[in-house]
Amino acid sequence: MSRSKVYALLGLLPFAILITGFLLAPLVNMIYQSFQSNEGTFSLEQYINIFSDPFYLQAIKNSLMISIISATVAIVIAAIGGYSISRLSNRENKVMVMITNMTSYFEGIPLAFSFIILLGNNGLFTLLFSQLGLDIFSQFNLYSWIGLIVVYIYFQIPFAIMLLLPTYQGLKMEWRYASNLLGGNSFSYWVHIGIPILLPGIIGTYTILLANSLGAYATAYALVGSTYNLLPLQIGSLIAGDVFLQPHLASALGVVLALIMIVALWINGRVMRKIRRDLD
Structure with a gap:
């Protein structure tokens, strides 16, 4: 050597x-x-408990639901926002990229605290609109399921935009000009050129958003505590709770969470390969 x-x-x-x-x-x-039982012997006890207990099954279902909903809404908004940013002038593009980059790191407890200050029961906007006689936020409860989804969507959008921007930079104006010269319009350009080129990046970003929201712990914990049954919150309560500590069960839940992410990445890989074959 x-x-x-x-x-x-x-x-x-x-x-x-x-x-x-x-x-x-x-x-x-x-x-x-x-794979350890509560007595310290090798066993499948923890996995049997997870898949036979409706409480833990509900945690898995709730985590999947909030991840799919927040990732779907975020990817749609980010796809439109990312394309808009890519069409800006060079100076404006740099400013927006800088703002988006900073916003993408604003999550966890600081993000939950900011939403509580602004949209909580005694939040700034809540009291302001109430004083003005506008009931915009009267039916909105930040500490509910809808409030949690809104916060998830908020921190997913800038993250998705940062991942999509390099994909949009791959679109060349020459392709649009060629499409126009051949008699195509904007609709045909996006259907036959734009979307097929962007689709692998969008699907890959969507998968990353799913994994990102599945593992989010601090934001949900700071906002709703143990009010809602989510997989990361259950893992946290089992290893750092005030009543019952079950590290073996928490480890099994962590493995289940990791397997869900691996399956999502595997599906993403299969879809991406199929799309690339179709493009070739």
Whole structure:
């Protein structure tokens, strides 16, 4: 082995230690703990409890529902917003990308706290519109299922826009000109050229949004606490709750959550390969 390769491997050693210590080791331990019974013996007890208990099945269902709804709404808004940003002038585009980039990192407890200040029961906008005699937010409850979906959609949109912008930059104006010269209009351009090119990026972004919302914990916990039955909240309560601590069951729920994400990524990969074959 050459000296340059040895130096390169030594340079990767800290990264390998970091990945092993903070990613692989906890993952292996979580899988191992999920196959342990409450008495510490090897067992499928935790998985049997999950798939036989309606409470945990409801948590899985609720997490999937909020992820699908928020990701679907966010991808539609982000697709339109991302295209609009890509059509701006160079200076305006940089400003909007900077704002979107900063907004995409605004999530978790700070985001929930901001929504409480603005749209909570005694929030700024809630009281302001109430004083003006407008009942815009009188029927809106931030601490409800709808409120949780709204907050999820909010932090998903800028994240999706940042992922979609490189895809929109791949659209070339020459293709539109060629379509127009051949007698096509805007509708035919998008149907035969624009959408087929953008579709792989949109589907890939949608899958990432699903995984992102499935694993969201801090925002939901800060906003609704344990009021709603979501998979990440149940995992948190089982390993850091005030009453019952069940780390083995929490590990099994974590494995189930990871498997759902893996299945989503696998489906995304199959769809992407089919789309690429059709385009070729």
